[in-house]
Amino acid sequence: MHSAGDVLLRRLERFTRLSGDEAAVARDLTQRTRLVPAHSDIVREGESPGDVRLIVSGWACRYRMLEDGRRQIISLLLPGDLSDIHAAAFARMDHSIGALTDVHLAEIPHDRIEQAMLARPTIRRALRLDMLAKAAIQREWTVSLGQRTAFERIGHLFCELYLRLDAAGLAAGTSCEMPITQTDLADLTGITPVHVNRTLQDLRARGLITLKGRVLDIPDFARLAHDVLFSPDYLHLDERRHAEREGAALEASFP
Amino acid sequence: MHSAGDVLLRRLERFTRLSGDEAAVARDLTQRTRLVPAHSDIVREGESPGDVRLIVSGWACRYRMLEDGRRQIISLLLPGDLSDIHAAAFARMDHSIGALTDVHLAEIPHDRIEQAMLARPTIRRALRLDMLAKAAIQREWTVSLGQRTAFERIGHLFCELYLRLDAAGLAAGTSCEMPITQTDLADLTGITPVHVNRTLQDLRARGLITLKGRVLDIPDFARLAHDVLFSPDYLHLDERRHAEREGAALEASFP
DNA sequence: CGCGACCTTGACGCCTGTCAACACACGTGG
């Protein structure tokens, strides 16, 4: 069990190195926390965006419903993920955020984020990179939904989720939690629940995954990644290393 | 024919009111311009992102290719659109930007944007809102590709494009330019070119559009919007009015 | 024990993809 501050720090340090002082400022942001039960909304379309939210534990999602009931999940918010730090600039939400599981979140007033970003360029930089990485994920989902088959979409999603969870320290060996239903997977991938089921069986039959009791296992990640045309670049999981390599001076400290 | 400065100002003023002074600062950003021929790349995946780019005229797109040749267009860059103002924070592009038509663009060094944002909160605010609006469009495309039928996808795209072009002053009555091929439309909507063709004929047969000689006409926008479940909220085309209404004081000047 | 949420399976059909051919416009070069 990690505290909200730990979770935020881990995320920021994915992108930059923080001094003890900066870490304190960041940690200080996550004072107010809240528990949201599964299947309830965190913010609803049309409402005011409210505070910035950090997922401390559990899974949430952005989603939109069409008038006739179709639902598309637009993005997943996993532990360590921040809702849009600038969302408050719009008066109304154009989509909803809902909890897929019980969610523990921290609510950060946007003016405090704003202050932290102005006072600490390093924090601003980390939050900016996080924002860019989120945008990149959104783009890749566009590619998946536009071009990939059902088989590839689900496999690709699993690759992404495994790596994102691993980066948050939530993978164990070749396994990670997958605490959502096949109906959720359907709304994530734009496939019907029935076909999700069949596709999962296909993935299992080929030995690419096991998925049982809300735990996903990917015995041979490289093989799955190959078969579903997954490439991890868009996740920008090692931006800090890239940045420091650019900075050149610190090269030696990363063998 | 509008200058790069005009185009940028018009875009910023979609979101906020600029003083003469702020306008001058903004206009001053667009000094260097460049012409890019149709079907050539502006930046390629793997390259350094380079400067911020403003589309002055013509259409460009972000796109990604899968190893086996499938191409998905991730977003469209229309006149007045800015490429990601923070993109330079990443060392490498994770997708390409290509010109669909001949494109006239302005290249703005990112440090000059950075300076303008720090010196002028109003400009920072406008650029931030523009960024948010782009993200909202990306989300809606996710919904389209995930949930909408071919018919709805194309109709929805046309609604969006008409309104975006209209906001840029590029619509005339119920018509606007549509300078792209059916193959481009296919890569935009995740449909095959053949099926795009059939779907266009369906839209025409129902009297919802005419599309001929690179000009799109939507005789009854409300009807098309209804038939394809289009709602313009996500475009955030009147954010300035919303913001000023919040500010309350200026209400009277917008009858 | 019984209910509800979730997963699974089968039959059937349609939306969309594939393959292939043809029409048409346009620009270039002979």
Add this chain to the structure above:
DNA sequence: CCACGTGTGTTGACAGGCGTCAAGGTCGCG
């Protein structure tokens, strides 16, 4: 001025991936 080539739009026949409908199975929990 015409031949020709290339890019684009159009059409038809056919197939297959995925959606729909419906029923049954499993599990957990009050």
